[in-house]
Amino acid sequence: MRLTVRGRLTLVYGGLFVLAGLVLLGAIYLLVDRDAPTVRTSIAGEAAAPPPNGEVYARELVEGTQAQTMQTMLTQGAIALVVVSAATIALGWLIAGRLLQPLHQITATARRIAEAPAADRGLHERIALDGPDDEIRQLADTFDLMLSRLDQSFDGQRRFIASASHELRTPLTLNRTLLEVALAPESASPEVRQLGSTLLAINDRHGRLIDGLLLLARSDREVTERSYVDLADIVDHVAVSDTVKVLAEPGEAAVLGDPVLLERLVQNLVENGVRHNVAAEGWVSVATRTRTDGWVELQVANSGPVVPRYEVPGLFEPFHRYGTERLASPGAGLGLSIVRAVARAHGGDVRADPRDEGGLVVTVMLPRAP
Numbered sequence: 001m002r003l004t005v006r007g008r009l010t011l012v013y014g015g016l017f018v019l020a021g022l023v024l025l026g027a028i029y030l031l032v033d034r035d036a037p038t039v040r041t042s043i044a045g046e047a048a049a050p051p052p053n054g055e056v057y058a059r060e061l062v063e064g065t066q067a068q069t070m071q072t073m074l075t076q077g078a079i080a081l082v083v084v085s086a087a088t089i090a091l092g093w094l095i096a097g098r099l100l101q102p103l104h105q106i107t108a109t110a111r112r113i114a115e116a117p118a119a120d121r122g123l124h125e126r127i128a129l130d131g132p133d134d135e136i137r138q139l140a141d142t143f144d145l146m147l148s149r150l151d152q153s154f155d156g157q158r159r160f161i162a163s164a165s166h167e168l169r170t171p172l173t174l175n176r177t178l179l180e181v182a183l184a185p186e187s188a189s190p191e192v193r194q195l196g197s198t199l200l201a202i203n204d205r206h207g208r209l210i211d212g213l214l215l216l217a218r219s220d221r222e223v224t225e226r227s228y229v230d231l232a233d234i235v236d237h238v239a240v241s242d243t244v245k246v247l248a249e250p251g252e253a254a255v256l257g258d259p260v261l262l263e264r265l266v267q268n269l270v271e272n273g274v275r276h277n278v279a280a281e282g283w284v285s286v287a288t289r290t291r292t293d294g295w296v297e298l299q300v301a302n303s304g305p306v307v308p309r310y311e312v313p314g315l316f317e318p319f320h321r322y323g324t325e326r327l328a329s330p331g332a333g334l335g336l337s338i339v340r341a342v343a344r345a346h347g348g349d350v351r352a353d354p355r356d357e358g359g360l361v362v363t364v365m366l367p368r369a370p
Contacts, residue, residue, distance in 0.1 A: 005099070005134045012095055020088045027080040102129055102136045106143060113147070123151035165214045172210065176203050209334070226256040228369055231288045231298055234266045241274045244282035244302075253288035253296040254369040257346045265342040266298065268335040269362055273302030278358070295348075296366045304359035312352050312360075316340045339364065 003011075109127045126147060129140035182188070183196040232250035239248040255262070266286070273284035284302040291297055307315075318337045336352070339362070343350045348366035355361060 002133055005136055008134075009096075009099065012099070013092060016088050016092055016095075020084045023084050024080055027076075027084075102131060102140065105129060106136075106140055110143070123147050123154060162214060165210045168210050169207075172203055172207050176200065176207075179203065225258070227259060228254060229257055229259050229262050230254050231262065231266065231296065231366075234263050235286050235288055235298075238263065238267045239270055239284075239286040241270070241284065244274050244277050244284055246270070246274075247283060247285040249285070249287040251287065251289040253290055253298065253366075255296050255346065255366045256369045257366070261342045261345065265339050265364065266300075268339050269298075269300040269364070272335045272362075273300055273304075273360075276359075277302055277304045290368055294368050296368045298364040298366070299361065300364075301355070301361040302359045303355075303357070306356075306358045307354040307360060309354055312354060315352060315360075316350070336362075 106127055106129070109125060113123065113125060124147075126144045127140045128144065129137055131137055179196050179200050183193055188196075231253040235248055235250040239246050239250075270284060270286060274282075277284070282303050284300065287299050289297050316336045316339075318334055336350075340350050343364050343366065346366050348364060350362065350364045353361045353363070
């Protein structure tokens with residue numbers, strides 16, 4: 001029969017209490033026994049030569065001696081009780097901390113997983129608790145089993161997205177080829193050409209969607225191979241547009257990461273700012289800088305329609321668009337989702353703040369390269 005944690009704690013604290021009581025009783029016994037010979041000698045001396053009315057005097061002497069002895073016993077007993085209680089509490093504190101150390105290990109592991117940049121980051125970690133087969137060990141084993149299944153689930157989801165996206169590329173490529181072949185002859189009527197152009201646009205939209213899913217599945221994993229990248233160079237290359245004015249302020253912003261993913265991060269933010277803008281006098285500003293607290297900041301702001309603050313968190317969800325004008329946009333609805341996944345894969349994060357005049361200010365924070 002296994003001994004549970006509750007049983008061990010009961011035995012430990014019960015044993016400490018009994019031990020403390022025995023020590024206290026022994027100390028009181030020794031104190032009282034030490035004073036008893038003095039009391040008996042004093043009574044015997046007084047009884048050898050009793051004064052007038054000696055019986056009354058002897059009784060008073062005995063009662064006074066007993067009172068003094070009790071007072072001494074209570075005083076010394078209280079001191080002994082305080083000392084033993086303090087020692088017992090201190091010892092109990094140390095032993096309880098030792099017994100509860102596995103819980104601290106479980107809590108620390110759960111905290112590291114919960115504070116991971118992405119939901120699936122750190123799911124490979126296990127508690128692997130050693131010790132007796134008690135309730136805490138069963139809790140740790142159950143927690144490890146849950147982490148294992150979650151890790152398998154996330155891996156399966158990423159593999160499914162990647163496999164499905166690759167499989168869907170083939171029919172899209174075939175459709176595009178057939179449409180281009182059908183539109184090639186000069187004898188094609190204007191109606192057929194219009195239909196073909198529409199189908200090609202739909203095919204391209206689906207292709208962008210698949211590419212976005214592939215990139216999202218890739219960027220949702222932690223970046224293991226990193227190289228030196230200056231976001232200012234990416235901004236110089238990406239921050240351009242033919243429809244709105246782009247204001248670039250590229251300051252030095254060196255990070256360690258995947259150059260392809262980081263370029264897609266900046267490109268998505270610029271394209272998102274350009275796409276969701278005002279028709280006339282629209283603008284997009286892109287700025288990078290190195291902060292003094294060890295972080296690199298990329299900020300992309302744009303003019304555009306007013307976005308309620310409560311709608312901002314949903315903009316980072318896949319396939320989520322705000323407003324009816326975004327339903328007709330050529331985007332796949334994965335731009336900001338990819339931005340967030342790439343930022344978190346590099347140990348950073350992203351936030352968006354609506355402008356009172358309309359548009360958004362999106363700020364990406366990444367660790368600075370050493």
